Amino acid sequence: MYRQLKQELIDYSKEIGIDKIGFAAADPFLELKQKLVQQQELGYASGFEEKDIEKRVNPALLIDQPRSIIAIALAYPSKLEGAPTGKKGERRGLFCRASWGEDYHAILRKKLALMEEFLQKKLSDVQCKSMVDTGELSDRAVAERAGIGWSAKNCAIITPEFGSYVYLGEMLTNVPFEPDTPMESQCGSCRKCIDACPTSALVQGGQLNSQRCIAYLTQTKDFLPEQFRKHLGNRLYGCDTCQTVCPENKGKHVLIHDEMTPDPEQVKPLLEPLLSISNKEFKERFGSMSGSWRGKKPIQRNAIIALAHFKEESSLPALMHVLFEDPRPVMRGTAAYAIGKIGGMEAEHALKRALIHEKESDVLAEIEKAIQTFHSVL
Structure with a gap:
């Protein structure tokens, strides 16, 4: 039966x-x-x-x-x-597959x-x-x-x-169905995923240090540890590197389920508008995606880091607005980091002004590091 x-x-x-x-x-x-x-x-x-x-x-x-x-x-x-193409003045982020x-x-x-x-x-x-x-x-x-x-x-x-x-x-x-047979691993001696992992989160085959994994880090809400920021690139949520380099995934692409059809503007959005998006707008635009489950804060923080990655000068006014006006210390501090990475006289003046007015110790530390980064670039 x-x-x-x-x-x-x-x-x-x-x-x-x-x-x-x-x-x-x-x-x-x-x-x-x-x-x-x-x-x-x-x-x-x-x-x-x-x-x-x-x-x-x-x-x-x-x-x-x-x-x-x-x-x-x-x-x-x-x-x-x-997929829309990002360009200078219109940089874009990316949600994982x-x-x-x-x-x-x-x-x-x-x-x-x-x-x-x-x-x-x-x-x-x-x-x-x-x-x-x-x-x-x-x-x-x-x-x-x-x-x-x-x-x-x-x-x-x-x-x-x-x-x-x-x-x-x-x-x-509780139904006693007959079990199926497990598959033998076919990875063999391949270690492309291990070697390609941006943060060396794959300690060895089959063992992951989640604390170093970009997919995990993009979902955290606190300051992103500085050692990982340069590896984030334009990722807003998740990371696909260990999948895209896998030989077993070469040529694998299907669109079987209509509800999984990606909206290009949703999964590869412009970065700068994300900095000022309201909670309501965020839910309306991204709420149907699994990548929205942690709310807008991690996405906004990652967008700021992505702008730093691109050294997008046109975003300095928006970043300065975050630095001086955003009530969240993580956003202000991360904006300081990005402003320091972008550099320039305007950036230097903004950071020095922020150093005078800022009260949060964590944010002050980010501003001071950003100023040091700016001078080291000069």
């Missing part, structure tokens, strides 16, 4: 637009537990994860008598058609909810618990066990069909 139900569920998953589906046993993830403990001990965790490691590795703590886990994957596009289109959390949750309804119609005593990204279980560990793809050196799941350009989700259930 369960073998037939499995096939029916596979068929149904295709009907509702799920690109890959796999089944795994609900046994504890013992090997993962060792890795998670090590990550915490080394200080490599991001802090966004479920804090309780036992919940992350033991499905029995999430529902009564779990018997299997259903993993799903939806492919997302890797190319931006009609995983933030293009509608928030993937909502898309996958809808698919999983339909699957839950399907099982509930078939079985009267079925239990289900679905998760996408923010749940207790590790999406990648489940997907690997379920044969969706292999766990790669860049800490992503790579599928033969779509590369690593897939969103992952899973459903824990």
